Amino acid sequence: MSSFQHLSSATTHAEDVDRIFDLLLVLSAATSALVFGLILTFAVRYRRGSAAPRGRLPEFVSREFEIGWTAATLFTFVFLFWWASSIDVSSQSAPANALDIHVLAKQWMWKTQHANGAREINELHVPVGRAIRLQMTSQDVIHSFFVPAFRVKQDVLPGRTTELWFKPTRAGVFPLLCAEYCGTDHSLMRGRIIVMPPEAYAQWLSAQPQGDDLAHHGARLFVANGCSGCHAASSNVHAPSLQGLYGRTVALADGRHVVADDAYIRDSILQPKRDIAAGYEPIMPSFAGLLDDGEIQSLTAYIRSLTAGEHQ
Numbered sequence: 031m032s033s034f035q036h037l038s039s040a041t042t043h044a045e046d047v048d049r050i051f052d053l054l055l056v057l058s059a060a061t062s063a064l065v066f067g068l069i070l071t072f073a074v075r076y077r078r079g080s081a082a083p084r085g086r087l088p089e090f091v092s093r094e095f096e097i098g099w100t101a102a103t104l105f106t107f108v109f110l111f112w113w114a115s116s117i118d119v120s121s122q123s124a125p126a127n128a129l130d131i132h133v134l135a136k137q138w139m140w141k142t143q144h145a146n147g148a149r150e151i152n153e154l155h156v157p158v159g160r161a162i163r164l165q166m167t168s169q170d171v172i173h174s175f176f177v178p179a180f181r182v183k184q185d186v187l188p189g190r191t192t193e194l195w196f197k198p199t200r201a202g203v204f205p206l207l208c209a210e211y212c213g214t215d216h217s218l219m220r221g222r223i224i225v226m227p228p229e230a231y232a233q234w235l236s237a238q239p240q241g242d243d244l245a246h247h248g249a250r251l252f253v254a255n256g257c258s259g260c261h262a263a264s265s266n267v268h269a270p271s272l273q274g275l276y277g278r279t280v281a282l283a284d285g286r287h288v289v290a291d292d293a294y295i296r297d298s299i300l301q302p303k304r305d306i307a308a309g310y311e312p313i314m315p316s317f318a319g320l321l322d323d324g325e326i327q328s329l330t331a332y333i334r335s336l337t338a339g340e341h342q
């Protein structure tokens with residue numbers, strides 16, 4: 031089995047998925063055994079020339095028995111549905127203390143960036159036992175972030191941020207694949223997730239050239255692209271303040287309410303006319319074509335940091 035070592039479950043989610051998979055396997059095997067057992071029994075019992083009674087059968091199945099096994103089957107299916115959906119629902123939202131890592135996909139590589147600015151290509155180092163949330167976007171076409179051992183797969187789309195989270199349960203090196211056909215070198219768009227003990231991870235992280243962290247890079251872009259001209263506290267232009275915006279519910283001019291998450295911030299930068307905040311004029315120009323996805327990730331990280339209280 032050692033050649034499948036890299037596929038055996040390596041996250042809490044993978045354990046959940048495997049548990050229900052095993053149960054389904056056992057249930058299917060038991061049902062198949064029952065059906066084939068009955069086929070065999072009847073084939074032998076009623077073979078040509080046997081003395082088994084034929085003709086009208088006595089009614090030996092009682093009404094209670096009929097109701098009982100119908101209810102039991104229904105209960106089993108409802109239980110399986112409930113179990114599978116609860117796993118699915120919990121896989122949608124990461125715990126609040128998750129470690130955020132940014133992923134940028136492009137033809138044909140994975141670029142990852144840690145909170146302190148450390149960057150990697152086709153590799154991602156993470157600590158074991160800690161929830162990791164990936165904020166992912168694509169620079170060109172649709173890709174899909176797939177780690178078989180983690181039992182997670184999420185499309186990575188241009189013009190949108192998608193999330194994926196997992197909590198590694200053991201150290202090791204696990205293959206990362208692109209699971210959406212994305213052009214000539216799709217099959218070569220692979221990487222490795224390196225799960226390390228927390229101390230080793232801390233050591234690894236501090237040994238990386240830090241470059242610029244995303245929020246600082248975003249803060250510079252914020253000024254360089256003129257965002258600060260309107261959104262700074264001292265500005266004369268009537269534009270929404272971004273202080274404390276991230277994660278808040280925003281009232282829109284058309285009466286809708288939206289949560290200011292990564293997707294909302296990205297849309298506001300690229301299609302500012304779409305979701306106008308209540309009480310403001312639609313005066314913001316679109317930055318579509320002027321900022322690339324990496325820059326939008328940086329700006330989003332900066333706006334987020336205004337809420338986290340890092341850049342007051």
Ligand code: CUA
Pocket residue numbers: 136138172173174208209210211212213216217219
């Ligand atoms: Cu990227 Cu397939």
